[in-house]
Amino acid sequence: MGDNWTDATRLTGWRRFSAQVSLPEAYRALGVPQRAGFWRKMLAFSGPGYMVAVGYMDPGNWATDIAAGSRFNYTLLSVIMLSNLMAILLQSLAVRLGVATGRDLAQACRDHYSPRVSFILWVLCEIAIVACDLAEVIGSAIALNLLFGIPLVWGVMLTALDVILLLMLQNRGFRLLEAIVISLIIVIGVCFAAEIIFSRPDVSGILRGFIPSPQIITDSGMLYIAIGILGATVMPHNLYLHSSVVQTRRYELSAAGKREAIRFATIDSTIALMLALFINGAILVVAAATFHRTGNYAVAEIQDAYKLLSPLLGVSVASTLFAIALLASGQNSTLTGTLAGQIVMEGFLNIRLRPWLRRLITRLVAIVPAIIVTALYGESGTAQLLIFSQVVLSMQLSFAVFPLVKFTSDPRKMGEFVNPAWLKWLAWTVAVIIASFNIWLLLQTFREWIG
Template sequence: MPVPRHGSFWRKLAAFAGPGWLVAVGYMDPGNWATDLAGGSQYGYSLLWVIAFSNIMAMLLQGLAAKLGIVTGRDLAQACHDHYSRPVRLTLWLLAELAIIACDLAEVIGTGIALELLFGIPLTIGVWLTALNVIVATILEQRGFRRLEALVGGLMVVVAASLTVELLLSGPDLAGIGGGLVPTGAILSDPGMLYIATGIIGATVMPHNLYLHSAVVQTRRFATSHRGKREAVRFAILDGVMALSLAMLVNGAILILAASVFHAQGRQVSDITEAYKLLSPMLGVGFASALFGIALLASGQNSTLTGALAGQVIMEGFTNLRIPIWARRLVSRGLAIIPAAIVASLYGSAGTGKLLILSQVLLSLQLPFAIVPLIRITGDPKWMGEFANGRIVQVTAWVIAVLIIGLCLKLLWG
């Protein structure tokens, strides 16, 4: 897509806008819904700071991913292929594929639940119907990347508008929101809170999005001079920050909604289906549950589109293997559908709700294997030249990595 060499700031920003929004979709997928609902209903506003902190971390890491793609012309998967030995890159590839499956699992379950709630389609059948998304994603991509970005943006507006109405109806406690933005050490002493907090981080800073962002920024045809790359990096980061800010507000809205409606009345909501059924009677508004379901369905469809793109980037980047896009997506979707369908048939919505949260915790555990290579490569002057991370950025990125690794280890070993 061409980028104007001359023109106003806003024209250039409009040309660069898109990749950040594709990435932001992964920050408000059904996995986020599950963790945010659980966190808000069980702990009130206490974990709101985790959402804010996770999104700030994501802005920095996604900015590094965008810079890598623009400066080197290689996405993160390709850079790992070039940078590491065969055993290491094989391990990183397999872990990235596991992250894609975990992400796909959340999208499959979320879409299946939304279809059941809105249209009465049995959960197991709804899960199998998500295989059709593979066809939709392939057709849309063939018709042009800009159209895909426009569809994703439109669905994001539906999600944001629906949740805004829900939030206004719930009448949240502003003082409670302010207190929830203050970090607390309680997550280190409360295993349940730590589990939910780790799930929130995994649902927010998603490893496959780092691979995706480094690839889709290359869809812009910018000047390859030093000045052109620097301008492209600046606009790509701004695009990402704007998009992730909306994602942060959406995630915060879900947690605040759960805290103000469920936690305030002593209800610990364990899954999305329960939240859907309780919203209308507890808010006293008949359409509240329907709005919730529409936003969930839009979220699931959006995440399906971008998850499919990320899977393709990861496979081709790590292995140089070229297979039909529909085949790659069908395999990934099948690996997610089978366990989701089994759990849905055996345990219903309660079981799939727990599986949804587990998938986000698994994403957190995969995250270090994406961010450590990203920080190392973008901080290496041999790769990045003058664009290598400065001292402050590099130290901050490593602090984020250490914090995430520490939380994962604390979760694993108590």
């Protein structure tokens, strides 16, 4: 029956029937009070959005935000804001897909496309997850080097040990994972709130920075970094992750229950992504107020920012807080990357591996190139590898966005939860903009490498 594409298409709009639940060890594991008020229900649905928000503040974002602030002052704050609004839209679609159909995005692709197309999409997604893991490995290794003087090569290898920690955490329940993620986000937020106080930015300059400037389009250097911010902000694996983890709540499976779940889960992710907007904006603001204001326009690497923060601000703890936030960011991304990898492999291939084995395989693939580049080229090599990981993510993004928009705009698949006309056209517009910008970014990056 599961392979009867004709019957499945006629009955549900899908070519295959859904054969399994998403993330089975946590599926519908957390209860939702049915007769409670707004705030109790909001609390019950809170968590998945913060796990998704982690991907929007991972170490891969830091380099682009630092470069934007040091080189162009507050001008590109508008790009961070617009990228975040796009992310809010796309994550709301992931929520809608997961709740309405009971499928995560990987399962939806498998149930819609032919086996060959599904396999290609899986390979592309795995490459993106490895690239994201690479950014986490490098970010954590840099943080360990800055905080404790651990050589980068050893720091890269130490990050492989988080497999043991993750295995322990996954056995203690999904709510604990969410609590740890939220705690680490709070650490990052507190660190950068302090950095903003230390750097004393120009408030009027910040407000002007949120107004889009025509110069962003006409200045090729500014446009390049702006598109880099977009590519580093919207993460493809988050769309797979969110459409799955939203199903960890035990909401009613009636139309009213699903509608309520979509509403609360969307509020949860919107609040969480606004926090990500604050953190990404704070990185740029600190870079502008510290580096651009003092004439250090070429600061683009995390290590350089760390070395200059305390001397320029005259606050000895400024650099330490920066490194602590970086370490928290890298470890947080590790947690969510683990789940995304599991969801993608199970969803596309219907193959289940033990989470620790799945994570170990991904970690080894990311660690090997990181060790080689770090050993041969040192800090400059890790910076280039970090940029390369973001380029790979940009390449894969459209292969997640277009299926998501397609599925949620199809009334046969979504029923009464299909995107309304305005949301459908807005979503397609965002998908085309992202694809166009990423193609431009790739062409410019390859041209620069060849040159």
